[in-house]
Amino acid sequence: MIKVILIDDEPLSRELIRSYLNAYKELEVVEECSDGFEGVKAIATHKPDLVFLDIQMPKINGFEMLELIDENPAIIFSTAFDEYAIKAFEKNAIDYLLKPFSKDRLDKAVTKFLDAHAKNTVYNARPAIQELSTSGDTPTRIVVKTGTKVKIIPVHEIQYLQSEDDFVKIVTAEGGYLKNRTMQFYEDHLDKTQFVRVHRSWMVHVNQVTKIDKYGKESHIIILRNGTQVPVSKQGYAKLKEALGI
């Protein structure tokens, strides 16, 4: 049996997909979720092969939800979004369905999935989602997972970011959260007037800086409000001076 999860905040929308899927005996809808939080839990519990995912949903949107899951199910987006917005991840998702969609259209998407499933092709929606979920404007929040709990961090509460192996540790007054992203990503996407990459593996919120000391011949060190000492490279010092207007 191929396990399917439906994630959509509108009950009628889920009912429609479910009724369309009745024709496929090999597909079993194991759970329906009405928001991203439920989705994260359901995906961890059932480890589905296929997920029908709406984008605009309560609490966290479809893209943010995908950032939080460790599994890598095939994704078919179902959304009322404009087509151009979908193009960006066309290659990486199995398919996308623009609401309202016909049974034929859904059949096409499911056939695509079944073919890929039979050939064991792995679809990875994540890289494109990173691109799409952050394209254009700077994010105002970052979603992280601590254990089984989902935490939403407002960007302005971040004190600093530090790279740790393949992860970036995002530190707020409440603690640190690991996120599977690169420093480069945050340098590109966070507000440059607020966050400065002072070092290859450090990025600080300018409001957190209380003191800048000389350290050795060329380099400096920053003391943050919470006492954390952050090394500053030569390049980083120039960027920091610019951001602080000194």
Place this chain on the structure above:
Amino acid sequence: MNLSRIRKLWLPGGIAILGSFAALFLYFKQFQDFTSDKIFQFTACFIVSILVFCWSSVVALSMYTPVRFKSVYAVLMTAVLAYLQISLLTGIFGPMIFGTGRNMDFVDDNFVLLLLISFLNISIFSQGYVLLGETKEESSHKARQDEINEMLREAELHKLQQQFQPHFLFNSLNSISALIAMRPEEARTMVMKLSDFLRTTLKRGDEQGVTFQNEIDYLQLYLDIEKVRFGHRLEVNITTTNDVLQAKIPTLLLQPIVENAIKFGLYGTTEKVIITIDAKIQHGTVLITITNPFDREMLPQAGTGFGLNAIKRRLYLLFARNDLLETTTRENTFITTLKTPVAP
């Protein structure tokens, strides 16, 4: 540049012209044969000469507008014209009035004075003319600009009014698509409600003010559709007074605010959403308060926005005020207050 500057020029201009007339008149009066019938001729000649030279100086000066040395050219031109005017006055009009053969020594003796008087006349007149032209040009430019601004304002208002979420439309169509197979009767009802809603939206786009009752009816259509979409998670309680129901308010303001409240409430929580709308008239102002639950932990998702900016902009375009739409939070309640002056 404005009209008052031109008005200021009439006085010195008039004094200069009258002064030069008086000076010449007094000068000619010394001669015994300057009899009363000559006065008329003299005056006519003076006026003609003034008009001819002022006109020519104006044409010359207003056509010639170099960027550099403008004032130098203007002074030179005026001086030349003044010289020509005096020469004409004394050389042609003088003999015309007094006959030829008269000793014209006074011209040579007082040439500088005459020249100066003429110079002043011409320069003041020409400057006044240029100023008048500029002011005229400016006021017609301003009128055009005002017209353009007004058209822009109307176009923007219209566009803001016409805005409805394509998202809402497509999601509703999707719900209808689902209902057709499962509950056809409900699907039909939904089609009717959606049609009514869209028709009203299109019609309201061209209207300015409607009664609050109309807005509530329109809102009800919207709410019925949303209730079908989101099951029974949505409850809206409306409290109004009789006078406010008949009050006229700008169209299509209430629904987007409630839509925003629903989005906020629904998208922030999965529990039952209770939205309250309270409307009353206070000090000649319609005061509408809308509350919706929200979860502090759930920050607005980027992109979904809080469509309130469009409403703020509309209120500004209508009333030139930025304080008519306000939002506050109290514990887990988000409060939106809308004030609109009661239209007559």
